[in-house]
Amino acid sequence: MKNKIFNDTRLLDAMDHIDSSLIAETADKIRPPAAPKREAEQPKTGRIVIAWKQAIALVACALLMGAIIPAVSMLVNSILPTSGNSGTASDFGAAAGPISDDSDIMFYRKVARRTLDNGWVYTFTREGMKNGDDSELFKYVFYGINIKYKYAEKFGGISSEDNLETGYLVFGVGSDAEKRDAALISSILSNDKTDEELLALNPDDYTFEVLDKSMFFELMQEALTGEAQAEGKDPNYLDKPYFAFLEEEAYTDGYKFQICSLNETGIIDELFIDILYKIGSGEMDYVQLSDLVASGEATAEQTEVYELIQTITRDIKENTSYIYNSGSYREKTVDGIDFSRLYGILDDMHNNRFEDYIK
Amino acid sequence: MKDEKIIEMFFSRDERALEEVDKKYGDLIYYIASNFLALKEDREECVNDVYLALWNSIPPTKPASLSAYISEVTRRLAMKKSRSSNAWKRGGEVKLVGEELLSMLDDGTDLSELYESRRAGELISKFLLSRSESERRIFLMRYFFDMSPRDIAKQMHCGESAIKMRLLRTRKKLAEYLKKEGIMV
Numbered sequence: 001m002k003n004k005i006f007n008d009t010r011l012l013d014a015m016d017h018i019d020s021s022l023i024a025e026t027a028d029k030i031r032p033p034a035a036p037k038r039e040a041e042q043p044k045t046g047r048i049v050i051a052w053k054q055a056i057a058l059v060a061c062a063l064l065m066g067a068i069i070p071a072v073s074m075l076v077n078s079i080l081p082t083s084g085n086s087g088t089a090s091d092f093g094a095a096a097g098p099i100s101d102d103s104d105i106m107f108y109r110k111v112a113r114r115t116l117d118n119g120w121v122y123t124f125t126r127e128g129m130k131n132g133d134d135s136e137l138f139k140y141v142f143y144g145i146n147i148k149y150k151y152a153e154k155f156g157g158i159s160s161e162d163n164l165e166t167g168y169l170v171f172g173v174g175s176d177a178e179k180r181d182a183a184l185i186s187s188i189l190s191n192d193k194t195d196e197e198l199l200a201l202n203p204d205d206y207t208f209e210v211l212d213k214s215m216f217f218e219l220m221q222e223a224l225t226g227e228a229q230a231e232g233k234d235p236n237y238l239d240k241p242y243f244a245f246l247e248e249e250a251y252t253d254g255y256k257f258q259i260c261s262l263n264e265t266g267i268i269d270e271l272f273i274d275i276l277y278k279i280g281s282g283e284m285d286y287v288q289l290s291d292l293v294a295s296g297e298a299t300a301e302q303t304e305v306y307e308l309i310q311t312i313t314r315d316i317k318e319n320t321s322y323i324y325n326s327g328s329y330r331e332k333t334v335d336g337i338d339f340s341r342l343y344g345i346l347d348d349m350h351n352n353r354f355e356d357y358i359k
Numbered sequence: 360m361k362d363e364k365i366i367e368m369f370f371s372r373d374e375r376a377l378e379e380v381d382k383k384y385g386d387l388i389y390y391i392a393s394n395f396l397a398l399k400e401d402r403e404e405c406v407n408d409v410y411l412a413l414w415n416s417i418p419p420t421k422p423a424s425l426s427a428y429i430s431e432v433t434r435r436l437a438m439k440k441s442r443s444s445n446a447w448k449r450g451g452e453v454k455l456v457g458e459e460l461l462s463m464l465d466d467g468t469d470l471s472e473l474y475e476s477r478r479a480g481e482l483i484s485k486f487l488l489s490r491s492e493s494e495r496r497i498f499l500m501r502y503f504f505d506m507s508p509r510d511i512a513k514q515m516h517c518g519e520s521a522i523k524m525r526l527l528r529t530r531k532k533l534a535e536y537l538k539k540e541g542i543m544v
Contacts, residue, residue, distance in 0.1 A: 015503050016435060017480020022487055023431060024424035026499040030506075031514060032390030035406075036399075109520060127520050231524070238525060242517040265521050352493070 109229045109265065112222035114215055117294070119148025121262070121270055124219035126195065140189035140198070142216065147260040147272040148290065150245060177209035184208070185216065195224045232266020232320050236352070240268075246345055246357045251278045251286075257342045258288075261322075261349065268317050273309045275337060301335035308334060312342075322350040362425035369417040376417075377410050384426065388433050394505040395437035408436045434503065486536045490529065497522060498529050 110126040125141040184206065188198070203217045232238065240263035248256035255277050262269040275289040292298040293306045308329070315324050323346055332339040348354070360379050368376035385406075392405040412432050422428035487495045497515065500506045501522075508526070512519040 014477075014479035014483060016431065017477045017484075018499070018503060019481075019484035019488070020422075020424055020427040020431070022484055022495060022499060023503060024427035025492065026496045026504070027387060027426040027430040029496055029514070030387060030390070030500065030504065032386040035386050035389035109518075127518075238521065240517075241515070242521075264518050265524065 110223045110226045111229050112219040112226060113269075114219060115147075115270065119146045119272065121145050121147055122215060122219060124216070124223040126223045139191055140193070140220075142185055142189060142219070144211075145243065145262070147245075147262065147270055148274065148288070150247070150258065178211075181208050181211045185211075199224055229265070229267075234266060234320060236350075237263065237266040237268070237320055240349070240352065241354055244349065244354055244357075246349070246354070247276070248341065248345065251276075252341070253336060253338075254278050255337065257345055259342075259345055259349070266320070268320055268322075271313050271317055273313055273342065275305065275309075299335070305334050305337050308332070308339075309342075316346075322346040366417060366421060366425060369413070370421070377414060380410070380413060380425075380429065384429050387426070388429060391430060391433040391504055392437045395434070395441045401440060405433070405437050405440050408440075409433045412436060430504070434505075482537060482540055483533065486533050489536075490532075494525065494529055497525055501526055 108128055108130060111123060113121060113123045115121045122144045123142070126139060127141065128139055188201070188206070198220060201217070203213055206213065208216070240261070242262065242264060244259070244261045244263070246260075247258040250256065255275050258274045258276055260270075260272045262271075272290075276286040277289065277292075279285050279287055289298065289302060289306055289309075292302055298306065312329055316322055319325075323343070326343050326346065329339050330343045345357075348357070360383065362383075365376055365379045365383070368379065388406055388409050389402060392402040392409075396402045396405060409429070409432055413429065416432070417428075420428070487498060490498075493515070497511055500511045500514065501508070506514070508519050508522045511522045515522065
């Protein structure tokens with residue numbers, strides 16, 4: 001039966017009769033890569049000359065969610081983003097464990113992550129199909145992303161750059177040394193490897209120039225030997241973009257909120273809420289609350305604000321809801337910081353209104 | 360340039376309409392063709408066919424949505440070309456798309472009666488309208504635009520696995536919906 005129908009291609013033909021408004025809705029959202037350049041030619045209509053446009057480079061969407069220079073470092077052996085600020089990630093604060101047999105999910109994900117104080121989040125993911133056919137997947141993904149600093153200048157001038165071999169993307173390779181590290185990791189994580197082969201690797205056989213080699217191999221070990229991650233329960237959270245770096249449009253009363261969130265399979269993997277205090281007229285003239293606290297320069301009131309933000313962050317992640325217990329905090333004002341403004345953003349995130357923040 | 364203006368140019372037989380289409384939708388046309396056709400020559404020929412089809416069909420056709428019309432024309436021409444030349448892309452990916460969709464229907468029902476394409480298309484449209492925008496988008500990217508889960512993941516800024524999971528769920532829901540509509544027993 002299946003072959004008969006398929007040979008008739010009727011089901012595919014049915015897609016020719018999809019409502020045009022739906023097609024338009026999707027077509028308008030597709031960001032196709034630039035078509036290859038081609039010389040102008042005389043088409044079949046005779047006199048009509050189609051002026052093929054110049055290929056427009058697909059700009060890595062540094063603009064996504066307001067990021068100017070995405071704080072993304074390495075994304076190795078992953079196919080995910082054409083932009084500088086996407087990737088894949090997974091569990092943090094979510095219930096982990098094997099996926100039950102009655103699950104309708106046909107794949108599993110095993111994840112290990114390190115979140116550093118400077119905002120860098122490094123993740124190793126092992127992804128596979130439950131039926132064992134991993135041929136369509138990138139089984140192994142390693143990447144780093146910065147969830148604290150929007151501007152590269154704030155963390156050392158790392159730029160973003162797409163690279164390189166087909167099927168491999170490396171972002172944030174700001175130096176040749178980083179590129180060499182990324183290329184080495186790409187070679188280590190080739191898809192034809194098995195878990196056992198990776199686990200048997202001797203770290204001493206490899207030399208990393210920039211990246212913490214121990215961390216890489218530890219994360220790989222943890223992910224490959226760990227349990228599969230459970231998925232989120234709220235379907236609304238399946239709609240979240242993987243990476244969102246949001247901020248208020250303008251400084252009001254001398255500050256604005258900034259939020260970075262990583263989401264995957266219905267889980268809020270990571271969330272970083274910060275306050276940017278304006279200290280000058282330039283775009284880069286601000287200090288972040290988290291840095292003031294870390295350096296001991298924060299006032300007692302600012303520290304109170306920071307701790308409140310940590311509580312809110314923890315609640316949100318543990319309960320997989322950007323508006324969890326919002327009633328307790330929404331009306332608060334501490335040290336002149338109006339938390340209703342924070343919840344204005346969190347409400348938008350909860351309701352999937354991310355596009356409003358794209359500049 | 361706004362689509363309405365481009366359509367006006369078609370109606371006034373202004374050849375710059377094609378240039379404007381090329382500026383605005385050239386990448387999309389080539390991308391859709393690329394999803395169905397493996398060979399560069401086939402893609403380019405398809406793209407030319409699309410421009411010719413647009414020129415010859417507008418007027419009399421006055422598309423309510425130019426992007427949708429262009430997408431549909433491109434898809435049909437690309438599929439026609441791929442079928443005529445048996446040039447399935449990437450060793451049968453188009454076939455795979457069909458099999459994915461059909462897997463949910465493989466319950467012994469006499470599908471030959473049930474899948475009159477127009478009715479199926481209408482029902483699928485109705486179903487999709489009841490879903491979230493992102494769910495619709497992912498479904499159509501896969502089954503209309505023939506994008507790979509990998510490419511969809513790039514566009515949607517999420518993991519490939521998340522895309523596969525959502526496609527699976529949508530297909531299951533669609534199967535349930537079609538059953539309710541009497542399509543499946």
